[in-house]
Amino acid sequence: GYYLAAALGDAAAGIALDVSKHALKRAARAHPRIGAVVADVWRPIPVGDDRVDVLLNVFAPRNAEEFARVLRPGGSLVVVTPGPGHLSPLVERLGLLSVDEDKDRRLEDALGGRFARFGEETEEIALSLRHDEVGAVVGMGPSAWHTRPEELAAKIDALPDPVPVTASFHITRWTASS
């Protein structure tokens, strides 16, 4: 919702899709021109053919066939994935899952048959996180399922408070192949 709201500009309307109704409640509140719909991206997306000007996919699964169906001819797909060094030094200090080195190849495998890449950039943001915010960042990522809570709390306690953290985003732009 946060990123979609920023992308809407003066007049566009946006639809937030997610399997989580809790996530969608928040997304719907992010902007008056956002509608939110529960949808599994691996099933047909509840949007007509050729309706979407820009499809924004942020840290989420990608269904190339459905994305190509809903995008209008000439529309853009913008994919945001974790960049190199995302959440450094938390990854090393807390033993979090690191970014898959092969992520870019997997992105190409998933989209390359239907989409052509026309743009690419990496955006880095310097954060200063308090210990409770570090806990929230870990809790919203996949590592939350792989770390024992007591062990994690002890590792967070050993960090400086606040701790400087890098957020790194790899942004690729795609258009449907003809």
Ligand SMILES: C[S@@+](CC[C@H](N)C(=O)[O-])C[C@H]1O[C@@H](n2cnc3c(N)ncnc32)[C@H](O)[C@@H]1O
């Ligand atoms: C890391 S979060 C990113 C959420 C949001 N895009 C953002 O930028 O804040 C990944 C999201 O993908 C959603 N998700 C996972 N599998 C999905 C699926 N098959 N269909 C739709 N959404 C899915 C999860 O519910 C979760 O909200």
